[in-house]
Amino acid sequence: MTGRVCLPVVLLPEADERLSSWLARMATFYAMTVPEFLGELGLPQRDVFDLEWRLSEGEGALIAARTGVSEVALQAMAYNEFVPDxxxxxxxxxxxxxxxxxxxxxxxxxxxxxxxxxxxxxxxxxxxxxxxxxxxxxxxxxxxxxxxxxxxxxxxxxxxxxxxxxxxxxxxxxxx
Ligand SMILES: [Zn+2]
Known part of the structure; x- marks a missing residue:
């Protein structure tokens, strides 16, 4: 969907906070479930633990556009740098x-x-x-x-x- 604007309230990520944690806190703030909140971000059907394990550039860009949190900060909250094992x-x-x-x-x-x-x-x-x-x-x-x-x-x-x-x-x- 195009034309989406930044959410009115965005909680700041804490140091070393993982993406699933921050998304859960945001969802709670908006009185939504995590899947509902992901849908609101343009990521319907996405499992939050799969998302944080390997956050793609496109997904990072989507979340950045809705929250104003930088793509670099979002990537740091994911586990992309971890080996598959x-x-x-x-x-x-x-x-x-x-x-x-x-x-x-x-x-x-x-x-x-x-x-x-x-x-x-x-x-x-x-x-x-x-x-x-x-x-x-x-x-x-x-x-x-x-x-x-x-x-x-x-x-x-x-x-x-x-x-x-x-x-x-x-x-x-x-x-x-
Ligand atoms: Zn502590």
Missing amino acids: ARIMIARKNRHCCRDCPADVHRKAAALPWAFCCAIDGTDLHDFGGATLADLLGSARFDALHLHAKTGADLLNSWARGEGQGAFAPIECCSF
Whole structure:
């Protein structure tokens, strides 16, 4: 459809917010379901998780035209840079909670199984029962493992983005 104008109210995306999260917040604001809101953006029948996994330039342009959010910012909210094998790792919402982040904001990093601290404020994430990794392991063990866990998470983040291939061998069983 042509001649569509920018929506009157557009919520600003949060840092590292994923596209599905921002679209859900916008849909809630307009009292619509996500599929209804996608239809309003000119993307009827599009599954929001497929959309954020591989946002095409044309789709980015459509959303940019209706919301005024730049295509570059929209592409950064999608998972386009992730390798195909990583898709199964990406949960549909935050795997763990951050006490300092708004509950309705789902960040890209928080969908990944190896994230144990918030990418934005560094707070330890906790599971839905309230426990952090340090609670589960005990603080002495957590302190001993923390650097290894951080290194592992960094490697997995690189792997998910197709970076650093060949830079490290497959990780073998290691004992601490
Ligand atoms: Zn946080």
